[in-house]
Amino acid sequence: xxxxxxxxxxxxxxxxxxxRFIPADDxxxxxxxxxxxxxxxGEAGFDIWDEWSATSDKYRARETxxxxxxxxxxxxxxxxxxxxxxxxxxxxxKHYGTNERKRVLTVQQHExxxxxxxxxxxxxxxxxxxxxxxxxxxKCVVPPQDSDLRYHPALKHPGGYIGPALVALVTxxxxxxxxxxxxxxxxxxxxxxxxxPPRLLLGGHRKAGGVIRLWxxxxxxxxxxxxxxxxxxxxxxHAFTPVWSLVDAGNxxxxxxxxxxxxxxxxxxxxxxGMKAARKxxxxxxxxxxxxxxxxxxxxxxxxxxxxxxx
Numbered sequence: 001x002x003x004x005x006x007x008x009x010x011x012x013x014x015x016x017x018x019x020r021f022i023p024a025d026d027x028x029x030x031x032x033x034x035x036x037x038x039x040x041x042g043e044a045g046f047d048i049w050d051e052w053s054a055t056s057d058k059y060r061a062r063e064t065x066x067x068x069x070x071x072x073x074x075x076x077x078x079x080x081x082x083x084x085x086x087x088x089x090x091x092x093x094k095h096y097g098t099n100e101r102k103r104v105l106t107v108q109q110h111e112x113x114x115x116x117x118x119x120x121x122x123x124x125x126x127x128x129x130x131x132x133x134x135x136x137x138x139k140c141v142v143p144p145q146d147s148d149l150r151y152h153p154a155l156k157h158p159g160g161y162i163g164p165a166l167v168a169l170v171t172x173x174x175x176x177x178x179x180x181x182x183x184x185x186x187x188x189x190x191x192x193x194x195x196x197p198p199r200l201l202l203g204g205h206r207k208a209g210g211v212i213r214l215w216x217x218x219x220x221x222x223x224x225x226x227x228x229x230x231x232x233x234x235x236x237x238h239a240f241t242p243v244w245s246l247v248d249a250g251n252x253x254x255x256x257x258x259x260x261x262x263x264x265x266x267x268x269x270x271x272x273x274g275m276k277a278a279r280k281x282x283x284x285x286x287x288x289x290x291x292x293x294x295x296x297x298x299x300x301x302x303x304x305x306x307x308x309x310x311x
């Protein structure tokens with residue numbers, strides 16, 4: 001069993017307290033928290049992350065150990081990321097002092113897309129080559145050329161890997177202002193690249209309230225389809241367009257009612273977190289007098305999981 005040194009115990013105690021506020025079900029959050037714990041505590045932090053991971057129904061001990069092994073002790077994700085996530089769920093530190101608060105504020109410094117993020121997005125191209133191959137292999141509809149989903153042929157991962165990636169511009173649902181980027185390292189055969197995590201948002205940027213406009217606003221008239229993930233949304237697009245990705249369950253649950261849209265189709269992830277988010281979104285839009293339907297895949301998983309299982 002890993003042990004925590006005396007000097008690190010105060011920090012570890014605050015990390016454990018913060019993790020108690022964060023659901024461990026969302027894979028991207030799970031990975032980011034693991035990377036943050038390892039960056040702060042090194043190998044001694046594994047037991048803390050593992051115990052928190054086990055609070056999820058999705059917990060797999062072997063997968064958790066393998067993911068931990070892949071994390072670097074230094075990278076773009078630090079402990080400030082974990083404390084910021086915890087704050088979004090109501091955590092307030094009682095013991096970790098001014099330095100911790102400063103670090104949290106440093107992580108969350110961009111309300112809109114940074115200059116670095118814009119430069120990165122400017123390097124992308126419309127979907128082609130390996131990105132098109134990946135989406136076809138995933139049985140996804142390829143979005144139009146003016147989509148906010150684009151392709152980078154050789155994007156560097158924080159772990160050092162360089163390879164093709166989907167790069168999505170995340171914009172504010174209401175104002176359409178760019179707020180962050182969503183990156184997915186891919187292979188032409190439909191698999192993710194062998195990096196951990198294969199999906200990353202830009203560090204230090206706001207994600208809440210963001211959407212990926214897979215179809216541009218000009219294509220959105222009276223109806224809109226939304227899902228959590230990109231591939232899930234592009235699976236829903238076989239039946240309905242235009243569609244947007246809302247990034248994760250948190251954004252789906254809080255997706256605001258938008259002026260002019262009268263009907264909303266929600267492609268739900270068929271798990272506890274996904275269904276809860278879909279129903280919360282549906283309630284908000286229904287109360288506003290909109291027509292809402294929830295599309296639920298057969299069996300566990302999302303619409304893309306179902307598409308991939310269908311020969």
